[in-house]
Amino acid sequence: MTLDPSGIVTDIPPSHPRYASLMARERLVGGVRSGLTSEAGLIAHGRGEAFDYLLGERTTDEARRAERTSAAMLLIAAHPVVSVNGNVAALAADQVVELQRRLTGLRRKRDGSASPLVVEVNLFHRSEERVGLIADHLRANGAEGVLGESPDIRVPGLDHARGLCSTGGVGSADGVLIPLEDGDRAEALTAWGRPVIAIDLNPLARTSMKAHVAIVDELTRALPAIWEEAEDLASSADEDLRAAVGSWDNGTNLGRTLQRMARRLQDLGGGRPGEGI
């Protein structure tokens, strides 16, 4: 393991107990240096790390249920969209592309004329340069039909730069996956009538609370879980998937997640003072 001058680990052995977490940090700092990610994105990532520690850095039962419900939403939506920002691009561009490829394939198996899973770049703090960098990065990873560079409509309730989006993207979507999204944007999308799936490690974030389905899980664990659940559900009837989505109770699932985190804190509080992270 070596360190570059800023203290970022640059050669992490996969056997390291915190490999995934250290790799994510490295990708994000790389993202800041290449312009994909903002500095504020690094602070947001740190907040997520703390909540992930309280989850035990693993996919909980509550998260898996949310991932399964999200998979159903993305299978039955007429126009599903995944929204990509700088942190998502830096952390998981390859997985976003894999999700697009797999979900589009499963949707077309169910219905030959189904639309693809659309990938749209949306930044809370929009800069045309950063949108272009992120779109190029997604295309370099194999994404098809990336939207976001030529916005033509606005999310109501957000100021001009923050609300810009595409008619063919969230503008017409009836199912939007918003990983690591800002609370204002999540709330505005919901108020606009878009059924929203959030991926956010903070169960107390407005993004989690305002979403129809909040996946409280780490991004690079959540994306594969969604496509695995989609594969498992691919042959289910539309009405069964619709019923599963309709009966989803996001507040109850978030409450259970909070209880789980509280139990873990309590267990750690009674624990072994010699340990620590």
Place this chain on the structure above:
Amino acid sequence: MTLDPSGIVTDIPPSHPRYASLMARERLVGGVRSGLTSEAGLIAHGRGEAFDYLLGERTTDEARRAERTSAAMLLIAAHPVVSVNGNVAALAADQVVELQRRLTGLRRKRDGSASPLVVEVNLFHRSEERVGLIADHLRANGAEGVLGESPDIRVPGLDHARGLCSTGGVGSADGVLIPLEDGDRAEALTAWGRPVIAIDLNPLARTSMKAHVAIVDELTRALPAIWEEAEDLASSADEDLRAAVGSWDNGTNLGRTLQRMARRLQDLGGGRPGEGI
């Protein structure tokens, strides 16, 4: 309130409910741009923000007790030192200087020949350039006798660059305040026999668990609390202060802090789904 292109709030009204938190972010991003702070420091700050939210973003009773005990330690130590890194310099250089000024004054009131509270720059990922920038920044804020630019000794158990320090600083200290310190360094200082006071928002961090006194509080709340408690204790007898420090039980205090965070998560879990951060 305005935003610069990277999304950092640059003109925050003091009436904003999260003024202190947003100002801290702004200072840190400024610190990265001016070279005081590393990018990894932004991620660490985000982790702290999450834990601070679980504390209710206020000084708890447990934190105040730790601050009082720390004040006693800094009053009775023969050679007290405060260790400053990039995040500390960006967030609270002015308060570190105020702490030095007040504690040195109180110590000399008790004993005319008492040594000052020494300020030493110590970086986990040392770069000579960054040490120099931080020392200059501290001096520009009024710090006296800043150490760290000419290390002449090493903390045992750390590799060369990480272990460098000064004989007149932590090398001879019998009381070291380490705000926002890395776990490896905190552990090595403790193993070296230095009585350590940590300021760290994460009660599960090795830094908190290995410290003699862990202050689980936000830096800019903790530093004034320490000097206020020191003023309150300034006329106490040495033996009383020594007894207070000797009876401190860090593990129990950390356990109570964890229980408090767990209760807050549980309360929030049963709470109002319309809210969020």
